[in-house]
Amino acid sequence: MAFFSPETEQDLLKRGYSRRNFGRISALVAGGAALPFYNEAAMAQLSMRLDAPKDAVRINANENPLGPCPEAAEAMYAVIKGGGRYMYEKTFEFAKVQADLDGVKPDYVQPFAGSSAPLHYSVIAFTSKERGLVTADPDYEAAARAAQFVGAKVTKVKLDAANGYKHDVKAMLAADPNAGAYYVCNPNNPTGTLTPKSDIEWLIKNKPAGSVVILDEAYIHLTGADFGSDFVQQDKDVVILRTFSKLFGMAGLRAGAAIGRPDLLKKLMPYSSGALPVTGMVGATASLKVKDLVPKRREIIKATRENVLNWATSKGYSFIPSVSNKFMIDVKMPARQYVEGMVKEKVLVGRAWPSMPTYVRVSIGLPEEMEKWKIAHAKVMASV
Numbered sequence: 001m002a003f004f005s006p007e008t009e010q011d012l013l014k015r016g017y018s019r020r021n022f023g024r025i026s027a028l029v030a031g032g033a034a035l036p037f038y039n040e041a042a043m044a045q046l047s048m049r050l051d052a053p054k055d056a057v058r059i060n061a062n063e064n065p066l067g068p069c070p071e072a073a074e075a076m077y078a079v080i081k082g083g084g085r086y087m088y089e090k091t092f093e094f095a096k097v098q099a100d101l102d103g104v105k106p107d108y109v110q111p112f113a114g115s116s117a118p119l120h121y122s123v124i125a126f127t128s129k130e131r132g133l134v135t136a137d138p139d140y141e142a143a144a145r146a147a148q149f150v151g152a153k154v155t156k157v158k159l160d161a162a163n164g165y166k167h168d169v170k171a172m173l174a175a176d177p178n179a180g181a182y183y184v185c186n187p188n189n190p191t192g193t194l195t196p197k198s199d200i201e202w203l204i205k206n207k208p209a210g211s212v213v214i215l216d217e218a219y220i221h222l223t224g225a226d227f228g229s230d231f232v233q234q235d236k237d238v239v240i241l242r243t244f245s246k247l248f249g250m251a252g253l254r255a256g257a258a259i260g261r262p263d264l265l266k267k268l269m270p271y272s273s274g275a276l277p278v279t280g281m282v283g284a285t286a287s288l289k290v291k292d293l294v295p296k297r298r299e300i301i302k303a304t305r306e307n308v309l310n311w312a313t314s315k316g317y318s319f320i321p322s323v324s325n326k327f328m329i330d331v332k333m334p335a336r337q338y339v340e341g342m343v344k345e346k347v348l349v350g351r352a353w354p355s356m357p358t359y360v361r362v363s364i365g366l367p368e369e370m371e372k373w374k375i376a377h378a379k380v381m382a383s384v
């Protein structure tokens with residue numbers, strides 16, 4: 001079976017992968033989004049009933065029910081008629097607009113159809129049996145699962161619960177001082193908690209030579225916190241991942257980017273292939289050009305989140321305070337039981353993490369959807 005170019009094969013072998021790992025690496029590359037449990041939508045299915053009624057409230061995959069902004073929708077509609085062409089220039093245009101916003105040159109931005117692909121490719125490119133992956137716990141599982149799948153070592157380090165569930169970067173480095181990649185999701189999924197930039201800076205400064213920090217900023221727009229762009233401007237060993245699946249409401253339309261030094265991005269490319277969906281590219285570009293889109297949507301989601309969390313506080317439910325479009329709530333029963341109970345009430349909530357067995361992740365939907373969640377939540381909580 002032929003998988004990769006001879007150079008890429010040599011690189012994989014040099015990093016300690018054996019030819020026996022190639023099949024799995026290739027499966028991850030080829031079918032990443034389709035493999036079970038490697039993206040949010042697939043993982044959401046773990047807590048989703050396929051027979052759930054059409055009118056069920058879907059707050060299980062951290063999506064944005066507002067969908068794409070009108071400018072993006074218009075741009076995508078307009079480009080469809082020309083969809084018989086690859087239109088590579090639309091990808092370059094998106095890279096340029098994103099690069100300008102991040103204060104880097106266009107070759108520091110590599111567009112993708114979402115951020116799952118570059119997350120998988122980063123794991124393959126920077127980890128191996130000897131130089132593993134360090135992640136937080138709980139966090140977005142895709143990086144760790146991809147690493148396990150291809151045979152790289154994974155080390156999980158608990159979030160710092162005593163300090164707002166931030167990443168414990170010192171413990172992450174101590175847990176594997178010779179890792180190939182340190183994965184920091186900021187703000188974190190599922191907790192919706194922020195890690196201070198100074199901590200990320202510390203990790204970048206102190207991590208071993210030849211490793212990278214994979215800084216997953218899928219939800220950063222929701223927080224008002226600083227992006228990590230300046231790390232890239234300073235040519236640090238950082239690969240930032242962004243997606244249009246969250247605040248920008250384009251999960252089903254697919255656009256995202258890896259932002260980093262060209263030599264780091266180049267390492268991702270042997271695993272990537274082909275043209276990107278032109279709809280996603282023009283939708284992303286149009287979204288970025290709407291100056292007040294991010295703050296406006298951030299405020300909308302914040303208002304709904306605060307309403308829900310204030311209500312939860314008033315009713316005495318415990319949860320982890322969040323600055324994102326989801327939060328973890330303690331349901332005081334096995335998570336699965338709560339999830340099942342909520343499905344019966346036609347509310348699809350997210351999943352649980354093994355390290356927090358009675359907590360369930362709930363995404364922030366529309367205000368009216370969250371009203372339905374409140375009623376269902378109170379009912380299911382009262383049932384035990």
Ligand SMILES: Cc1ncc(COP(=O)(O)O)c(C=O)c1O
Nearest residue numbers: 040114115116140189218243245
């Ligand atoms: C932290 C994080 N990173 C990456 C992704 C990948 O999403 P997408 O491939 O839609 O960009 C998700 C999806 O939920 C996520 O939560």
